[in-house]
Amino acid sequence: MTELDIKTLQALDAAHHLHPFNDNAALAKKGTRILTRGEGCYVWDALGNKLLDAFAGLWCVNVGYGRKELGAVAAKQMTELAYYNSFFQCTTGPTVRLAAKLAELTPGDLNHAFFTNSGSEANDTILRMVRHFWAVQDQPQKKIVIGRHNGYHGSTVAGASLGGMKGMHAQGGLPIPDIVHIDPPFWFADGGDLSPEEYGLVAARRLEAKILELGPDKVAAFIGEPIMGAIGVYIPPHSYWPEIERICRKYDVLLIADEVICGFGRTGEWFAGQYFGFQADIMPIAKGLSSGYIPIGAVMFNDRVAKVLAEQGGELAHGYTYSGHPVCAAVALENIRILEDEKIVERCKTDTGPYLAKRWQELADHPLVGESRIAGMVGALELVPKKSERKFFDERGKVGVMCRDFALKRGLILRATYDSMLLSPPLIISFDQIDELADKTRGALDDTAKELG
Numbered sequence: 001m002t003e004l005d006i007k008t009l010q011a012l013d014a015a016h017h018l019h020p021f022n023d024n025a026a027l028a029k030k031g032t033r034i035l036t037r038g039e040g041c042y043v044w045d046a047l048g049n050k051l052l053d054a055f056a057g058l059w060c061v062n063v064g065y066g067r068k069e070l071g072a073v074a075a076k077q078m079t080e081l082a083y084y085n086s087f088f089q090c091t092t093g094p095t096v097r098l099a100a101k102l103a104e105l106t107p108g109d110l111n112h113a114f115f116t117n118s119g120s121e122a123n124d125t126i127l128r129m130v131r132h133f134w135a136v137q138d139q140p141q142k143k144i145v146i147g148r149h150n151g152y153h154g155s156t157v158a159g160a161s162l163g164g165m166k167g168m169h170a171q172g173g174l175p176i177p178d179i180v181h182i183d184p185p186f187w188f189a190d191g192g193d194l195s196p197e198e199y200g201l202v203a204a205r206r207l208e209a210k211i212l213e214l215g216p217d218k219v220a221a222f223i224g225e226p227i228m229g230a231i232g233v234y235i236p237p238h239s240y241w242p243e244i245e246r247i248c249r250k251y252d253v254l255l256i257a258d259e260v261i262c263g264f265g266r267t268g269e270w271f272a273g274q275y276f277g278f279q280a281d282i283m284p285i286a287k288g289l290s291s292g293y294i295p296i297g298a299v300m301f302n303d304r305v306a307k308v309l310a311e312q313g314g315e316l317a318h319g320y321t322y323s324g325h326p327v328c329a330a331v332a333l334e335n336i337r338i339l340e341d342e343k344i345v346e347r348c349k350t351d352t353g354p355y356l357a358k359r360w361q362e363l364a365d366h367p368l369v370g371e372s373r374i375a376g377m378v379g380a381l382e383l384v385p386k387k388s389e390r391k392f393f394d395e396r397g398k399v400g401v402m403c404r405d406f407a408l409k410r411g412l413i414l415r416a417t418y419d420s421m422l423l424s425p426p427l428i429i430s431f432d433q434i435d436e437l438a439d440k441t442r443g444a445l446d447d448t449a450k451e452l453g
Ligand code: PLP
Pocket: 117, 118, 119, 120, 121, 123, 152, 153, 154, 155, 225, 229, 230, 258, 259, 260, 261, 286, 287, 297
C-alpha cells in the first residue's frame, strides 16, 4: 500500500468508521493502523512492518494466521450450501456435526449446544436460558445472576450487565435488574498477608455471603471467567474454583464458566475447568472455537438443563438468523481438527507452554515488574512503581500504554489493561518465537524504565 493509499483509508476511517472500545476523536487525529496480512504468529501492517502478535488478535487466533485449510473449507461450504437456518425444524450437516463434536470435547455432561455469532450473544442467551430454566420449574423468583466486579462477558446489554466494568455500565444505564456483582479474586492487590491458596477460599466465600444475603431461592446462577482476561489476566489460586463449585452445588445455583478466552487450549487444557478442576453447568464459548477465522460462538449446557428445557420449556423463543451457520460450523470443525491433529493443546501443556512460562516468569526480575503470572499461554506482567510493594501506580494506565507502544516499536504486539501487560499468543508459537517475544518484552520494559527516569 502506498502512503497515499494509507492516508486515504485513514481519512475514510475517521469520517465513517466508529471503532469499538476506542477514543474515536483521538484516533481520528492519530490515524488508525491498518493491518494487511497474517502468517503464523506474525501480522504485517500497511507500512510493511512485521509484528509478532503476542495477543493472537483478540485472544482468538489459536491456530495462527494464514491457515489455508480453513479458507478452503469455507469456500467449499459456501459453494455447496452458503446458508440455511436451524429454525423451522431444519438444520445443516456441519451444524449438527459441530454440536456433536463439542459435546464430545467439552468436559462432563455439557452435551448440548446452542449456537451464536459471538461470546456476547452466548451470554445474552444464557441470561434468558437460566431464568427460563427456573421459571418453568415454578421458581420465577430465582432469577438473580451473580457476576464479579471487573468481569468481562461481552458488550451486548446482558453481556455488559453480567460483566462488572463500571465504564461500560455508565453507558446505557446498566446493569439491567437482578444482576449483582461480588469482588473478583486478585491476590496481588487484595490478598494482604494471606497465602494465595488461603486467599482463594476467602475470595470464593464472597459468593456464599452474597447468596445468603439475597436468599438462595432468589439466585439463579453465578457467572465467572475462569481466568479474568480483559481486566488484566487475573489467575485465581487453585483453591478458588473448587470452592465456588461447592457453594453453587450447596445452594442449587447454576455455575456458568465463561470459557470464551480460555476454551480451546489457552491454558494447556481444552477448557479451563479442567485446568482448575471444576465442572460448569453452562459454558459460553467463542474465539478459539474458530480461531477467530469466522464469527461463531455457542452455549454448551448440561443434561440437567437440557432435560428441563426439553420437557418443561415449551417452544424456545430465542434464536439468531445465523445460529449454527453452516459455513461457520464447517470452519469451526476444521479448526478443531487442526488443534487435534497437530496436538496443539498438548504442546501448550507440555512443550512450548512450559518454555513460554519460564521465559515470562524470568521477566519478574525486571525493576518495573511487580508480578509475572501465567497459565498455559495466557499471562500478564503487573507493572508497579515500587517492586517491593504490591501497589499500583497513582495514575493507572499511563505506564502500561507507554510499555505497549515501546513494544510495538520493537515489532511486538502486547496489550495493556491499566498497567498489566497482557500475553495471549497463538498457541502454535515456536521456541524461537517465544525467545523473540520475551526479549522484545524485556526491551520494551527497559525502554519504559528509561523513559520514566
Ligand atoms: N466473554 C469473555 C470472557 C470475553 O473475553 C469476551 C470477549 O473478549 C466475551 C465474552 C465477548 O465475546 P465477543 O467479543 O465474541 O462478543
